[in-house]
Amino acid sequence: MNAVKPVKGLDWGTAAISNAQxxxxxxxxxxxxxxxxxxxxxxxxxxxxxxxxxxxxxxxxxxxxxxxxxxxxxxxxxxxxxxxxxxxxxxxxxxxxxxxxxxxxxxxxxxxxxxxxxxxxxxxxxxxxxxxxxxxxxxxxxxxxxAPAIQELPVQSAITEPKPGQMVTPDSDGKVTVKGYAWSGDGREIVRVDVSLDGGKTWNVAELYGEKQGEGHSWAWKLWKLEASLPTEDKEVTIICKAVDSSYNVQPDTVAPIWNLRGVLNNAWHRVHVSVHRD
The missing domain is CATH 3.90.420.10 (Oxidoreductase, molybdopterin-binding domain)
Incomplete structure (x- = not known):
């Protein structure tokens, strides 16, 4: 069981971000x-x-x-x-x-x-x-x-589908679909999102899609999707995502080294634990 050190702040989950024109x-x-x-x-x-x-x-x-x-x-x-x-x-x-x-x-x-x-x-x-x-x-x-006031933000990614605790059913080809978004501060483009379907033992490269943005002007999030087979027969799996931006900034694997009392700037790998239903 992982212990979570509390902070003074709000739990936004994966929802404290959106796009607009x-x-x-x-x-x-x-x-x-x-x-x-x-x-x-x-x-x-x-x-x-x-x-x-x-x-x-x-x-x-x-x-x-x-x-x-x-x-x-x-x-x-x-x-x-x-x-x-x-x-x-x-x-x-x-x-x-x-x-x-x-x-x-x-x-x-x-x-x-x-x-x-x-x-x-x-x-x-x-x-x-x-x-x-x-x-x-x-x-x-x-x-x-x-400490200086936060301005530009670090590279970040999140899983939006499936939801934490959801029951996932592989399709007829044995594949599951995972979706999410990735983003980095100061206009840096997302160049890769890696997704693991077995808690970080193996990794897949997700498909990136969305509007093409100019160099240094990647203000909007980058959407991503992965369709892949589960590399394990376990009935419960942890799905993980991590992003890489155009400056090759990467997300840290855990929150412990970057924890702070307000809970800000937390860009550790996003993990979603799901159950697997197989016919």
């Missing part, structure tokens, strides 16, 4: 129109402040580097449309920030103000949350100032 104004163009240039001195960060606020009246805030904001390839967007429609209220109407390839915490909704500053945002969510730490750091010893 966004439209709006490039942040770079807005900053240029406001008189800023790529050589603007002391402009090291761009702050985003939302119109939403907590019970103390503190508004949500975050920031990215000025360099990322001004980089043409980063394609940072002040979005007012989603999937060809006006931005829905739940997604930040009337305006939100889309920072492709970067953690969602910087994609501020209900945008009320953009500020160029020599300093990083002082908001709680930039300074005291969404940071990764050594596995031995706990809430009594953590120093949030010692």
């Amino acid at each position: 966004w439209a709006g104004a490039l942040l770079r163009d807005v900053l240029l129109d406001a008189g800023y240039t790529e050589d603007t001195s002391r402009a090291l960060h761009v702050h985003f402040e939302g119109l939403d606020q907590d019970l103390t009246g503190t508004k949500y805030g975050a920031s990215i580097s000025f360099q990322r904001a001004m980089n043409k390839q980063s394609e940072v967007l002040l979005a007012y449309e989603m999937n060809g429609e006006p931005l829905p209220k739940d997604h930040g109407f009337p305006l939100r920030v889309i920072v492709p390839g970067v953690v969602g915490a910087r994609n501020v909704k209900w945008l009320g103000r953009v500020l160029v500053s020599a300093e990083e945002s002082r908001s709680h969510w930039q300074q005291n949350d969404y940071k990764g730490f050594n596995p031995c750091v706990d809430w009594d010893t953590v120093d949030f100032k010692s």
Whole structure:
């Protein structure tokens, strides 16, 4: 039996990711129109402040580097449309920030103000949350100032079919179908997804499909599928997936070396335990 060390956070499962088509104004163009240039001195960060606020009246805030904001390839967007429609209220109407390839915490909704500053945002969510730490750091010893705020994310993949605990029945050829998604931060493309049908003893290469994305602009997930025979006669099997991106970043096999008290940046191999029904 595997012991799971608890964290303070939400269990999103495999669902904290989605794809959409966004439209709006490039942040770079807005900053240029406001008189800023790529050589603007002391402009090291761009702050985003939302119109939403907590019970103390503190508004949500975050920031990215000025360099990322001004980089043409980063394609940072002040979005007012989603999937060809006006931005829905739940997604930040009337305006939100889309920072492709970067953690969602910087994609501020209900945008009320953009500020160029020599300093990083002082908001709680930039300074005291969404940071990764050594596995031995706990809430009594953590120093949030010692770690940088999370920006681009590591390579990740997940199994969406079959579901954990599901009964799987091989087809007439003895094959099962496994599906999922893979993604990596900062526009890095997924070049391979490996899938094991016997708990990691042997591996298959999944088929990748979906829209072709430009080099350095792989903002959307890559869908994958595998149809293969089970290499074991066991009645219960563990299916595993792991992804490789265009920089040959790979996922770690277990969570133990990357565990942290908030549970963020967990990109260990995804495992789904299923039962097998054979006629």
